Amino acid sequence: MSAINYNDKPGQMNAAIVAKEQAAGHAQAGSAAQAISRPPARLALPAWLGNLLLKSNALVVFLVLYLPVVILIVFSFNSARSGVNWTGFSLDWYNKLLHDGNIGSAAIKTLIVAGFATVISTIIGTMTALALERHKFVGKVVFEGVMYLPIIIPEIVMGLSLLLFFRAVGVDLSLVTVIIAHVVFCIPFVAVIVRARLADFDRRLEEAAMDLGADELATFRKVTLPLLMPAIIGGAVMAFTLSIDDVIVTQFTAGVGSTTLPLYIYSQVRVGITPVINALSTIMLVASIGLVLTSLFLQRDPAGKKAK
């Protein structure tokens, strides 16, 4: 960043500014003529100060983001039953966690829901992305609008609308209704991600495959699908994460006995703090980090270069 700048309105320059400039003893002040032709901009932040501000901001943000999480992890190993006094290292809470039938069954239900929701929404989302990007049809604009609405409208509206729907058609709430709800709100996310990749897709690669004798199906299998894979995996990971983390939609669509892990945690922390939840949270944190790293690994470009 240069200390001396042209002013966008040279007419504003006056003798006082020039005098100030010279008195300030800038390195460039040796030439008065230069100072006259280049009046200083009013606001030129020194580079070092700018960098300092940026660095402090980043430092503070990362501290604030991670400190609570680190504290949570540390206290999951605290032997104290409650409170924040460190009374010694202990794996008791993890042990309790392992033997808690409620948590175990909630975890299994969460994985069942997430598994089905991920697979179904990834398939439907990818198909929808292909239809939207590769085909023209009547009512396309309307369909697109409706389809992206779940991303835009508050989650709670989706949850309660499904609750009213299932009541209206006389379907009892169960894990199945949770899966249906998750599928519907995951599809747009998958479709957006896959469609972005499709829009960048070089159609000549498909033409090249057909030119070399591969029919539509073989072309899709050997060229389109492998090149789309990073986006499909990205969409699937997104769907999986949305599903295993969801509280709001699940709360409205889960029936008796279909408590998922987030619902269980929510009901517990609403009441108060128990160290078992600390341990459970720590495990979920580690799982999330593992998921991020795995998805980054899987999303590497099949062309051999790491995806951005």
Add this chain to the structure above:
Amino acid sequence: MKQLDIKENRGLAAWVRRRPGVQAAGLLLPGLIAFGLFFVIPLLIVVGVSFTAKKAGTVDWTHWTLNNYVSLVTNFAGDFDPLYLNIFLRSLWFALLTTVICLLVGYPLAYFIARRGEKWRAALILLIMIPFWTNFLVRTYALQLIFRKEGLLNSLLLDGHIIKQPLDMMFTPGLVLFGLVYGYLPFMVLPLYASIEKFDFSLLEAAQDLGAGTFRTLRKVLLPLTMPGVVAGSILVFIPVVGSYVTSDLLGAQSSGTLMVGNTIENQFLKSQNWPLGSAMSLVLMAVVLLAIIIYFRVARGDKEGAAL
């Protein structure tokens, strides 16, 4: 060697191949069914329910009324009552504040990350992605550990004899706001980073070479060209915050100063069983959010002429 075989040009595959409409229909059908049945129809039911009279835990399709909308701004006696209006305004205000704070903190952060070397950049953005993917509930709960009355902060301050009585930070609007920023900051930083990272930084030098000061350069060059990230980030923060209820529930415990519209709707459905009122509220919420987005797009587009949105 491929052979020209016109006979092979028959059969089901060829039949489908010649009909792009059939292909499109096949690809669309699952999505169409999923959205029609489980999204559009449920929303229409919400609209219907919002015009029915209250009947606990079920819907009375025989009595139609506008009362649910009227009661959003009146009390039992039919006089003006700003109770719900205030909750709506508070939600909007919290969402706006959260978005602005996230933007003010997130933009310099995203810029800082984008200007690091390749290795640092990858590491720092990973540090942003981890909370993004981590369970929201767990992260909010971690704040509770620190800020509740018997929490870490109070015990540290008491041990240090800085305060005599534990501070009551829970249930304050300030803490709820902090929790919202804490929870949604990654949603702001990631899209911002994506668009700042694509920015050609030599343009900054060009602007300064042409005499623009630091702030002029940022306002006239960097900001307009990274506007898509600002818009995406703002929407990703604003929408979930307006409708959120987990944060205000866990950190505000539904005290009167922190109650948000999400909590109120949840109460109508899961506690007081007033579905018609809850439906009316959620439709108004949806309308407000859509309106806010439309206004925001207008402003952002008009403000930054030429910036690709």
Add this chain to the structure above:
Amino acid sequence: MNKSTEGAVSSVELVGISKKFGDSFAVDNISLSIREGEFFSLLGPSGCGKTTTLRMIAGFEQPTSGQLYIAGQPVAGVPAFRRNVNTVFQNYALFPHMNVADNVAFGLEATHAASKTEIASRVQDALDLVRLGNYGKRRPRQLSGGQQQRVALARALVNRPAVLLLDEPLGALDQKLRKEMQIELKHLQSQVGITFIFVTHDQEEALTMSDRIAVMSNGKVLQVDSPAAIYERPNCKFVADFIGQSNFFAGRVTGIDSDSVTVAVGGSDGGSFAVQAPRTNGVQAGQEVTVAVRPEKIGLRRVVGSDAIHSNGLNRTPGRIQRVIYMGTSTQYVVDIPGGSTLTVERQNSGIAEPNLPRFARNTQGIDLPGDSGLVEHEEVLLEWSPAVTLLLDKLRCHLRQ
């Protein structure tokens, strides 16, 4: 693919082919007959329909009307993957997720054309043919542009197609590499004997490599001929202008002989002069025509005394040098001629063209300096060219010489 049958069989035949996109014709009623084993170029500016034509042959586009035959068989409705035709794409379109060997093997595997071991050996042969025998395990993006280009060639040729289509395959390469690849491609074609249909907008590339060239403009084929015929005998103004450089005069036919035509060219201000050209069919007295002559066909010399008047059967006009442009191997002179128009003349620099060098330096090699050396701006000169190199073009239409 037998060379002896060259000319007898049409490898690709287009009969009245048109392609409409929306309301406009990308390709407008063209007919072409491409011989087996021929190196055939489609040449024209961007948007002239050459790539669309190629894509119709490949099967990526279906003609709006007309008939297309490959190896004598009609291919209407036959999809690309059933045509015995392969394409080298403009930016190669190599599959980024496969290594080089898998790219080359793709066609053979997709059509189940051979056993696994045979595929492996044919892939190796194809890579050897393009001198990339050791690159099979590399990813396309690890290769240079020229190498990717050769992989694309190998990927197409390994299938032994009846016709190879090349869509501006050298466009992305730098000048020097492009020249090398031109020679290599031509050599490869004579080696494998496959019909090549080559799309380019680069006239020099087309002239260097082709057996025959079709010049296209606005969806129409203007002329189909050998490179020399296209250059020496363009049949219309567009071709004469697009291929190489030409000087054009508007004129009117004033006399017709048994083998020559006299045209009065020049402005209405009295600066007109007569030009002789070989007689072409259908020319009529009084007809408005365009006369064209290539810059390098025009002789240029200083006016010395009155010998300018001496007639030797050449077309001739006096002129005055407006600009001298030195171009290394040759020099261009922009010359004002009577009637207000200018002519461009190009002369080889067989001597030393730098007029400011000392006299002895210009003569050290003992070369006879031609009469045009050392000409400077504003000098009065005499321009001469043979009637034989003078082209008579219809002002409006292009005639297809067959």
